[in-house]
Amino acid sequence: MSISMYRLTVPMFQRGIASLKTYLDKAEAYAEEKKIDPAILVNARLAPDMLPLSGQYQRASDSAKFALARLTATDAPKFEDNETTIADLRERMAKTEAYLASFSAEALDGSDLREITVPGRNGSVVPGIEYVALFALPNFYFHVTTAHAILRNQGAPVGKRDFLGNF
Template structure:
């Protein structure tokens, strides 16, 4: 359970951070404000890049916290600037790495409730939370962030999404 949550989220959050760094470098090389990238969206009714990063961090922190029986970290307010998003990612990683592995590993059959932004609580076991909700949600948002940057012209390849082979 730990490897399927914390062990998965942390490396991909690091990859997401590196994607944002490449976005900044791209914008600076072309002499435009990197914040322009953060407002991009694939469709009018989809979250923009900043919100995609925010949601990836939310799913990456809430799921392991629920599995560990802890309160999720209070993430910084969602900022539409690269430094703010990088701080959000760093806070997420630090929090996830602080969670007790044994408690997460023991949570496969534990009943947990994921609270949506509107206050609705969705019931899961620890295993179904990860396999049917949090991991798919996380990768949806990380992939969409990658796609937005790629669509903007940032030179990214699959290896940028997947990250280094050594883990």
């Protein structure tokens, strides 16, 4: 039995975006409860050379949209990477969700064999299935996981169930 490229991508990205939205709700409630400026959370990072929370959201969004664009040989929408508030990040997630929802299973038919140039890998070209399995999904979940870790590090009450989401 094979899995469709649609099932391997769109629902996976949608699930991760849903987790990121849950984190925003929890971060906002945490900031209100602790009487801290939400900008502290948006700008928090795990290490000085890592992107802040806002950057993790931007890269997760980009990872999802660019993966689907590459697989379907289409152009992804351009987002400015200028989010500075929780509301801005919510809006970014909503735009990403809308883009993800625009794909049908048929749009990804045959993309498992489409040759994809892996970004940042010296022009490496791999079949779509390898691109998704070995780069696109791990990259996307790296940023979702890092957003989770940043919020936990700041004391926000996010946990494993928030990461896994609903079944």
